[in-house]
Amino acid sequence: MLKNFFITIIRNISRNKFYSAINMVGLSIGLVCTILITLFIRDEYSYDKYNLKHDRIYRIGIDFVLNGNRDRTATSALPMGPTFKQYFPEVQEYVRFITAHKQQITYQDKNFYEENIAYTDSTLFNVFSYELVKGDPKKALTQPFSAVLNETLAHKYFGDEDPIGKIIKVDERHQFTVTAIIKDIPSNSHFKFNILYSISTLAKRSGNANFNTIEPISFWNFSYYTFILLKENSSIDKVEQRFPLYYQKYMNDFGEQFGIDFKIIFQKLTDIHLKSDLNWDAPTGNIKYIYILLAIAIFILSIAGINYMNMATARSSKRAKEVGMRKVVGAQKESIIRLFLLESLTLTFAALGIAIIIVELILPVFNMMVNKDLVLNIVQTPDIFLFIISIALILGILSGSYPAFYLSAFRPVAILKGRRKARGGNKRLRQILVICQFTVSAIMISGTIIVISQLFFLKNKDMGFDKENILIAPIRDSSLRTNMNIFKTELKKNSNIEAVATSNSIIGFSNSKTVHLYETADGMKEHALNFNIIDFDYIDLMKLRLMQGRKFNKAIKTDSTTAFIVNQSASNKFKWGANAIGKKLQFGVSFGEHKEVRLGKVIGVITDFHYQTLSTTIEPLSLFISEAPEDRDVIYIKIRQTNQNETISYIRDVWKSFSPNHAFHYFFLDDKINKRFKTEERLTLLFIIFSFICILIASMGLFGLSSFMAEQRNKELGIRKVLGASTNNIVYLLTREFLKLIIIANLIAVPFAYWALNIWLQDFPYRIVIHAWVFILTLIITLIIGLSTVSWQSFKAAKSDPVMVIKYE
Structure with missing residues (x-):
């Protein structure tokens, strides 16, 4: 059978x-x-499920509101890890990470430049399932200036030599001993690194007492990624329920003084990759x-x-x-x-x-x-x-x-x-099925149009500053930092270099934030404010636009010690309006032994610009000048469009003369900004491909169906031709039914597509508006595709010899 x-x-x-x-x-x-x-x-x-204890690992995040300004961050304070273990019986272990910038690693006479570097606790291997190739997990990160490398870097640096005990030099300043080698982190990990340093290194540099302090203010510097491991059969809900008592003991004094509304966030390790919406998170x-x-x-x-x-x-x-x-x-x-x-x-x-x-x-x-x-x-x-x-x-x-x-x-x-x-x-069923096919196709086409439009909008949005032909290089050499003014003067001798400036952060990506005091009619009030430390050339180089007051002036000595410039959002937030100039502003707050503050006045207001990524709205910002070498983390060099290769070679030569032990590594600002859209670019490409596939499959079905229907109506068409019907009449007769179905499909697709695309666009603070032309264009595309598919078979049937058709029938 x-x-x-x-x-x-x-x-x-x-x-x-x-x-x-x-x-x-x-x-x-x-x-x-x-x-x-x-x-x-x-x-x-x-993601992250390769960790054997992944169901018991949580990351501590922060959700706080100060003066109506809300921040939700993936980072937490340095003391939280050890105090959580001490205070909550459910917490078995903790581990902290703080990331480091790109560094120059030297071994013998070879220099390497590495990213994905972090400092971490010796408890790392008690929490995460990283497999050691060499070394003792109990001792690998206990001592200051210890380094753990992944397998790829170990082979790159040492070849077939035994790496344990080898000395590597970091940025020509510090020497680290290699204590362990781990297998490369799996690709499905939300947090990846190439090198790990012992966190005790930071403690030794700053002093153990300062580093391990549990003064209330130390709980408000959110710079560390902190993970906790719960004991078996323990619940994170119990930790969350008892957190207010922890807050009262360790954090309340500072929070109460400044009226901060604080909440803790516990993120399950395996939820971070897909479900995290916190600031300062890993990709x-x-x-x-x-x-x-x-x-x-x-x-x-x-x-x-x-x-x-x-x-x-x-x-x-x-x-x-x-x-x-x-x-x-x-x-x-x-x-x-x-x-x-x-x-x-x-x-x-x-x-x-x-x-x-x-x-x-x-x-x-x-x-x-x-x-x-x-x-x-x-x-x-x-x-x-x-x-x-x-x-x-x-x-x-x-x-x-x-x-x-x-x-x-x-x-x-x-x-x-x-x-x-x-x-x-069943003819009615076939019609319904064709409508379903082209409804889906219309949704895919309109979705592709919107995704492409949103990506184009983001890439071409006015950032509020000049991003073209600006070369950026991190500054790692203390000697170069100290001699920055001479270095800038030397660079400007080249006519292809228009301007040079320094800052403590990369524009368009991130800024630091701290509590400021600002002047009101009722005295000074607190606000958590983003800030950027710049030099006198920064505003002109970036072409930031002044709304009120003046720019920083080298001739005015107090500009480097007491002057502030704020953005439009800060002026509006503080309700200064047109009277911002002369208002008092204080950077930092005094609390306990912490006295590092800067009190001054506002000398200018600049138009809002996107100093952070386009994934966040523009927040209040303060700018101020610092001549301190340690505040010069990044150098900006504006070069002309012409002869750029020669200009870069000149910059490299000057750099080498000032910083012979640190190679010149750079990137262009516009390239870095465009790289942020990689996820949207991949989604756009996938949308285009899958939309094409939807249309292709639907068109193939329509082609076969129209071919068969034309074959079924051969006798009818032959008789119509004998009675005088033209080729155009026959083509119209065979195509009109399908085109009618495509129009109905588009009308059905509009509300579904509009609803779904609006949900997707909600993720973007800056987004396009969905206009009617998107759906009109979708209708035109589907009609053209449908007409092209059906008309060939219709034309073939219309051109056939009616005598042969009737004779055959």
Whole structure:
């Protein structure tokens, strides 16, 4: 019986190669997309789960409000780790990280420049499951100036030598001893590093008493990533419930003085990558993108399944006699249902085999697109194979279910008398299915237009400062910091260098924040304010626009000690309006032994500019001058468009003469800003590709369906031509029904697309507005695609010889 079924299935497929090919290609493409998206989603959900204790690890975050200004950060205060372990019996261990900037690492006579560096506690290996290749986890990070390297860096520095005990020099200032080598951190980790230094190094530099202080003010410097490990069978809810008592003991004095509303945030380790929305977080994923990709996979599979269903029901008249004959010779309805379901499953699993081969071929390209290292094999991803087999099984059954039940219901007497011959299946169902296909396609096209528009908007948004042809280099050499004014003068001797300035942060990315006191009618009030320490040339180089007052002036000595410039948002927040000039402003607050404050007056107000990323709204900001070498972390060099290679060579030579032990490493500001949009660029590319695939599969189905319908109406078209119908009349007759369905699909797609895209755009503080032209353009695109697909078959049918058609019929 089963053998007979398969012979019938193979015979039917071989007799209808064209329609079988359309179904096979559509199903294969749909399954390829589903496999790729499934691999991507699986990887996203696997982040940090390689840690054996991941279900007990939480990160401490901060949520506080000062004067109505709310901050939610992934970082916390230095004393929180040890005091949490001491205060809460549920906490078994803690570990802290503080990241470091790019550093020059020297071993013997070789210099290397490394990123992804952090200082951490010796308790690291008690919390996280990092595998040591060499070294003792109990001793690796206990002593000051200890360094743990990953395997890649160890081989890069030392080759086949034993790295343990080797001395590396950092930024020509400090010597670290290599105490352990760990395996490279897995790619599915939200926090990656190449080098770890012992946190006791920082304690030794600043003094153990200062570093380990638990004075109330020390709990308000949020610079460290702190993770806690709960004891087995302990609940984070209990820690959260008792936190107010902890706050009262350690933090209340400072918080009460400044009226701070404070809340603690506990983030489960495995939730950080996809669900974190905190500031100062490591690069994370986005759960909404997972939902989008999941929806796309469902869309594409649905379109492919609809193609099969449409073609099967349309061709039902061709197989009506087969069904009738089977019933006459005794076949039961259940047997016919099994036949058609088995045919659908055979086609689907054949498509699955082709899809797996295609995925293996294109996976390296897909990995480059999404910046991952995904694999598909039965050993490493058995769950994926089980999942896609289940999907293929479901798809095959759903795709073949309606044709199976529809065809098996034919009455043999009616079939053999020819009363079912010309109907070609349920016309209304086919129309509904075509509408569903193009509704999905219209949603995908409008989504692609919006994603592209939003990305273009962000890339071209006025940042409020000049970002073109500005070269930025970090300053690591203390000698260069001390001789900065002479260095700047030497650079300006080159006519291709327009301006040089320094700052303590990179514009457009981040700034530090601390409590300021500002003048009001009721005295001085507190506000947590962003700040940037700059030099006298910074404002002119960045072309910041002045609204009130004046810029900093070297000729006025007090400008480097007591003058402030604030942005428009600060002036508005403090309700200074047009009277900001001369208002008192204090940087920092006095509390206990902490006396590091700067009291002065506002000399200018500048127009708001995006000193942070576009993922945050512009907040109040203060700028002030410092001549202290330690405040010069970054140098900005504005160069001309012409002869840039020669200009950079000149800068490198001057740099080498001032800082011979630190190579000149730089980047262009506009390049760094554009790199922030990598996630959106990848999403845009995926949207374009998947939208094209949706349209391709839908168009293939429409092409096959229109071809079959034209074939079914051959006699009618022949008679119409004999009676005088023109080619244009025939083409219009055959295409109007499909075009009407596409218009209905677009009308249905509009509210769904508008709702979904608005949800996606909510993630962006600066976003485009969805206008009607998006949906009009979508309608035009789908109409053009539909017309192009259908008109070819229509034109072919219209040009056929009516005499031959009628004679044949």
